[in-house]
Amino acid sequence: MEVPYKIVIGLEVHVQLSTRTKLFCGCSTEFGAAPNTQVCPVCLGQPGALPVMNRSAIDLAIRTGLALNCEIASVTKWDRKNYFYPDLPKGYQISQFDQPICGPGYLEFSDPDQPEQMLRVRLIRAHLEEDAGKSMHDEAAGKSASRIDLNRTGTPLLEIVSEPDLHSPQAAKAYLTELRLLLTYLGVSDCNMQEGSLRADANINLHIDRDGETLATPIVEVKNLNSFRAVERALIYESQRQYDEWQRTGAVLGDAPKRTFGWDDQRGVTIPQREKEESSDYRYFPDPDLVPVHITSEQLEYARSQLGESPSAIRQRLVNEHALKPYDADVIVSQGRGVVDYFDRMIQAGANAKRSSSWIQQEVLRVMNESNQGIEDFCITAEQLSELVLAVDAGDLDTTRAKDVFQYWLQHPGSNVQSAKQALGIKDVDQSEIEALCRELLAENPKIVAQYKEGNTKALGALIGAAKKKNANADPRLVRELSQKIIEAEL
Amino acid sequence: MNLCTLSALELATRIQARELSSVEATQYFLSRIAETEQHIHAFTHLAEGALDRAEQIDSRLKSGEQLSPLAGVPIAIKDVLCTIGDRTTCGSRMLSEYRPPYMATAVQKLVDAGLVIVGKTNMDEFAMGGSTESSYLGPTRNPWDVQRTPGGSSGGAAASLAAGMCSLSIGSDTGGSVRQPAAFCGVCGLKPTYGRISRYGLVAFASSLDQVGPLAHHVQDLAACMAIMAGHDNRDSTSLAAEVPDYLAELGRPLKGLKVGIIREQVEHAALEAEVRDAVSHTQRMLEELGASILEIDFPHQEYAVPTYYLVAPCEASSNLSRYDGVHYGYRELGDASAESPLDAMISRSRSRGFGPEVKRRIMLGTFALSAGYYDAYYKKALQVRRLITQDYHRAFQDVDLLLGPVTPTPAYPLGEKLDDPVQMYLGDLFTVGANLAGLPAISVPAGFTSEGLPVAVQLQAPALEESRLLNAAFQLQQAGLFTPQVAEPPAT
Numbered sequence A: 001m002e003v004p005y006k007i008v009i010g011l012e013v014h015v016q017l018s019t020r021t022k023l024f025c026g027c028s029t030e031f032g033a034a035p036n037t038q039v040c041p042v043c044l045g046q047p048g049a050l051p052v053m054n055r056s057a058i059d060l061a062i063r064t065g066l067a068l069n070c071e072i073a074s075v076t077k078w079d080r081k082n083y084f085y086p087d088l089p090k091g092y093q094i095s096q097f098d099q100p101i102c103g104p105g106y107l108e109f110s111d112p113d114q115p116e117q118m119l120r121v122r123l124i125r126a127h128l129e130e131d132a133g134k135s136m137h138d139e140a141a142g143k144s145a146s147r148i149d150l151n152r153t154g155t156p157l158l159e160i161v162s163e164p165d166l167h168s169p170q171a172a173k174a175y176l177t178e179l180r181l182l183l184t185y186l187g188v189s190d191c192n193m194q195e196g197s198l199r200a201d202a203n204i205n206l207h208i209d210r211d212g213e214t215l216a217t218p219i220v221e222v223k224n225l226n227s228f229r230a231v232e233r234a235l236i237y238e239s240q241r242q243y244d245e246w247q248r249t250g251a252v253l254g255d256a257p258k259r260t261f262g263w264d265d266q267r268g269v270t271i272p273q274r275e276k277e278e279s280s281d282y283r284y285f286p287d288p289d290l291v292p293v294h295i296t297s298e299q300l301e302y303a304r305s306q307l308g309e310s311p312s313a314i315r316q317r318l319v320n321e322h323a324l325k326p327y328d329a330d331v332i333v334s335q336g337r338g339v340v341d342y343f344d345r346m347i348q349a350g351a352n353a354k355r356s357s358s359w360i361q362q363e364v365l366r367v368m369n370e371s372n373q374g375i376e377d378f379c380i381t382a383e384q385l386s387e388l389v390l391a392v393d394a395g396d397l398d399t400t401r402a403k404d405v406f407q408y409w410l411q412h413p414g415s416n417v418q419s420a421k422q423a424l425g426i427k428d429v430d431q432s433e434i435e436a437l438c439r440e441l442l443a444e445n446p447k448i449v450a451q452y453k454e455g456n457t458k459a460l461g462a463l464i465g466a467a468k469k470k471n472a473n474a475d476p477r478l479v480r481e482l483s484q485k486i487i488e489a490e491l
Numbered sequence B: 001m002n003l004c005t006l007s008a009l010e011l012a013t014r015i016q017a018r019e020l021s022s023v024e025a026t027q028y029f030l031s032r033i034a035e036t037e038q039h040i041h042a043f044t045h046l047a048e049g050a051l052d053r054a055e056q057i058d059s060r061l062k063s064g065e066q067l068s069p070l071a072g073v074p075i076a077i078k079d080v081l082c083t084i085g086d087r088t089t090c091g092s093r094m095l096s097e098y099r100p101p102y103m104a105t106a107v108q109k110l111v112d113a114g115l116v117i118v119g120k121t122n123m124d125e126f127a128m129g130g131s132t133e134s135s136y137l138g139p140t141r142n143p144w145d146v147q148r149t150p151g152g153s154s155g156g157a158a159a160s161l162a163a164g165m166c167s168l169s170i171g172s173d174t175g176g177s178v179r180q181p182a183a184f185c186g187v188c189g190l191k192p193t194y195g196r197i198s199r200y201g202l203v204a205f206a207s208s209l210d211q212v213g214p215l216a217h218h219v220q221d222l223a224a225c226m227a228i229m230a231g232h233d234n235r236d237s238t239s240l241a242a243e244v245p246d247y248l249a250e251l252g253r254p255l256k257g258l259k260v261g262i263i264r265e266q267v268e269h270a271a272l273e274a275e276v277r278d279a280v281s282h283t284q285r286m287l288e289e290l291g292a293s294i295l296e297i298d299f300p301h302q303e304y305a306v307p308t309y310y311l312v313a314p315c316e317a318s319s320n321l322s323r324y325d326g327v328h329y330g331y332r333e334l335g336d337a338s339a340e341s342p343l344d345a346m347i348s349r350s351r352s353r354g355f356g357p358e359v360k361r362r363i364m365l366g367t368f369a370l371s372a373g374y375y376d377a378y379y380k381k382a383l384q385v386r387r388l389i390t391q392d393y394h395r396a397f398q399d400v401d402l403l404l405g406p407v408t409p410t411p412a413y414p415l416g417e418k419l420d421d422p423v424q425m426y427l428g429d430l431f432t433v434g435a436n437l438a439g440l441p442a443i444s445v446p447a448g449f450t451s452e453g454l455p456v457a458v459q460l461q462a463p464a465l466e467e468s469r470l471l472n473a474a475f476q477l478q479q480a481g482l483f484t485p486q487v488a489e490p491p492a493t
């Protein structure tokens, strides 16, 4: 018998902050260098080496906290989280335990089930910590060989912890998508999941309604979620697995300690990870090598000045001020701040918002995707494209020819509408010329005229191709309009 | 020519005046070491190329280069300070072959000032102990009585001076590790204010207590050393930004009007031996003759100093020493390959075999005190009492300029006596740990010898950053004849 249940999900997201150097030393944070080349006595945990805090990590954390509506601590401090692991050279991680830099906050995003509805996820905290290194278990070299790369050791991470406010795998994915978009807009992280700049762990259990009472299944932490799709798939799988397990064993929260599962993306299953014999006790205590951090009002002001317009504010603006549909606003905003700027510049240069939006979505984004380039590298400027949209509006050329101009610009960057028209042989056409053409065509095609008179307005479509053949510069819209006018005048 | 008890400043002046060269001075001490080291074992190892470096200093001086007032002077460095290109063992099997890839800031400053490192001195393993007996390389002996301990943890630093094997010595003091061996060996030793000298490159024992400090026969040499080593270091977040005074220029101010407090709970302490108490009284009278006035001071939390220290220090140590896991550097021993986790087995075996019993005792103590369920009762409570002890000092320094008292309850005791009784060993720190808990400067000044011929000493303590006040008072006592720099001659063979 199926019993109704609610899925309860909380997410812990580790975001690598885009500082130039590591959190406690001057080593570069750049990705992809040869193993163990971006290290120094401090991040190698050499005896006697001491950490010195990177202030720009604090600035980025404050900026993020403000954007996530968090309370920003006036005093924050560093604590040691003690555990042994080969890629943790000091035997402890410098983190923040009881005084995180960002306190409670929230993030809103649109409900994937009802896009016009907003969901709000409360955030418990966001704290700074240093990343560990990377262990590589080299099977080829024999199973005893493990290699450690400490380039990543000491890279600043912001861990953003949500309340268990998410109630579907789709909502979890939508939350992550919005969070990543916000972080990219803030410029605090590149959020590149392949490079590990954004990592998510999920805590999930079920609240099952049975005979009027709510039973909670034991909480499972799912790790190794390397893409948003993996998050969604893993949570779908895990919620079903928990339901099946409950049906089988009846185990509820408190019967078992929190377990950790890993997601196997290839097999599409969650697998229990090796349990530690003892429950982990990290023996947190304040790091005596570092001093507490006092956050000044100047720092807060500075962070506020760096916030910029948030994705949700831009969506609202595009809908309210430019009458875009929420869907179209979202497509533009999701492309990042560069595309929004491009759109804004088109409007500023006089183009109509809706047509700018569709040109961007249909043409600009297509070319960007095909050529795998960013908007910064796109060779047609917003002002150029705006000129083209205005030319179409003015009837100087039709949309089909405008797309030819667009294509021509891709090959010949920097030219204007006029020179492109010249190069493509597009001539300005006099309306009387087209009218004469229409009369000629209608006279030649009495059948079409008859069909139209009988109410088949689509019949005129056949004339357009014929018109184009006689005059390549004939605007299809104008041909249709004038033909209608002529026939209706005869009625 | 006897260079052993000549002040380092005077030695440098003669080198500067080309009366003798740095090479000759270095040779002198190296030959003393060759004679004496077999009886004392003050060094973990001698530095390579000392004569070459002395020669470089000589030629720089010859070319007219202005170096520091201590240029050319041979110096010994406690083996807890990182020296690049040389071993830094911390008296531990764990680091017995460890060569740091960088130089400690304090040592770099000395090298830049033209001092010549002759060797690294022996110490209790990771500076944990008060007798230098826990060193993996074996104990150091007290030059005044080779059957006795030189104290610790900077036992090698103090013994190397007392045996005339160097002109200056650098130690570190976490709970008395400079002052107590200085007292046992009859030399001067200063623990500066916490943060006055950079800890960068000082292998950590207890980060909130550790401080580098100089040892010398003459007070003015400590001042000259401080002038070189003190100051902010942007690689140590806990180092202080306060301006560094001209410590040498501040020596010689009259003590007239100085108010000196005597801590009643210390001079009346049951564990204090009579001859040490006499030394304090004698010093007290001498200070009065120099124009100081004496006040009795209460220190209500004196009895909590040792228990507090033995929670704070092991807690920090348990974490600081986690990095020695046999993975990246240091001693490694592979464990049972068939173990469920060969990695855990390796870490466990490396640490079990790489650390000695005292270090393991403190790691376990600290790990326990920091663990869930015990943190509040031990570590957190210790931090609260630490604040109360600091308040005792603040209250005292509202009434007095300096505090006078003993360094240790007894003179140097026989080797092995307290080895099996760690609590007895810890209680020996009862007068010294307070300055570390409160982060204040304190100095150990020799005050003659017992009837058995063992050195005794007194301790002066001052408010934060008042090293000048401490050094000046100690200098005036030296000038008034409280002690005469002396070297113990090795036993006849």
Ligand SMILES: [Zn+2]
Binding pocket: A022, A025, A026, A027, A038, A039, A040, A041, A042, A043, A044, A154
């Ligand atoms: Zn580094």
